[in-house]
Amino acid sequence: MAASATVSQLSHLRNLRVPRHGVVTLYGYGISVNVDRGHLVVKDGIGGERSEGRFARVGHGLRRLVVIGSDGFVSLGALRWLADQDAAFVMLERDGSVLATTGPVRPSDSRLRRAQSLAGQSRAALQITRDLIAKKLTGQERVANDFLRDPHAARIIASARNALGY
CATH class of the missing domain: 1.20.5 (Single alpha-helices involved in coiled-coils or other helix-helix interfaces)
Known part of the structure; x- marks a missing residue:
């Protein structure tokens, strides 16, 4: 039986989320940010154009995670993972208004x-x-x-x- 020409056979292998200058931006519908086996797992996209990224605790280069939109979920474990890595989390509405932010807490000088x-x-x-x-x-x-x-x-x-x- 032949594989369907419309369904990507490699979709489960795509790791398209590489931090650019330490920033990863997620957008679309059904955004997902959670932790699986110690890795931060992010998923986003629209329709069949979905992407996924996995970040280990070491060598990830992630300094800020930006979520644009309000459809999906972010787990408490993911927020803790980001805090442990001194990475910021920003959630924006599609018009640019800020919905939520977290960031590394450092002693004040x-x-x-x-x-x-x-x-x-x-x-x-x-x-x-x-x-x-x-x-x-x-x-x-x-x-x-x-x-x-x-x-x-x-x-x-x-x-x-x-x-x-x-």
């Missing part, structure tokens, strides 16, 4: 908080702001040139960056 609060009153704040804006403009210039193929827009962005002295 009072010296850092004090320096951050005083930074706005120093020259350092202005320099940090200029550096961030210059990096953002450099990235936008690259996008305008490389992806949008719009050299006119890239020149306008470059002139704005040059006005900052960069």
Whole structure:
């Protein structure tokens, strides 16, 4: 008997969830996040286009799990697994509004908080702001040139960056 041409014969072998910069994003219907034999197991997708990922406790590279949608389940064991790994969990509605978040809890460094609060009153704040804006403009210039193929827009962005002295 021949296998059906419409059903993937390898669907149970797909592990399409590889953290990109430490982030895994799940979306679709029937999202599932649970723990099986010490591995975090995530499933998502729409209809027949489903994917699954398994993450061991060691070497997973996961820093943040983002769930977009509210159809499915997340087990308490999965939240504990993420907490044990110092990984954050974020649940967003499809319009981008935040439904739930968790994150690693670390001791607070009072010296850092004090320096951050005083930074706005120093020259350092202005320099940090200029550096961030210059990096953002450099990235936008690259996008305008490389992806949008719009050299006119890239020149306008470059002139704005040059006005900052960069």
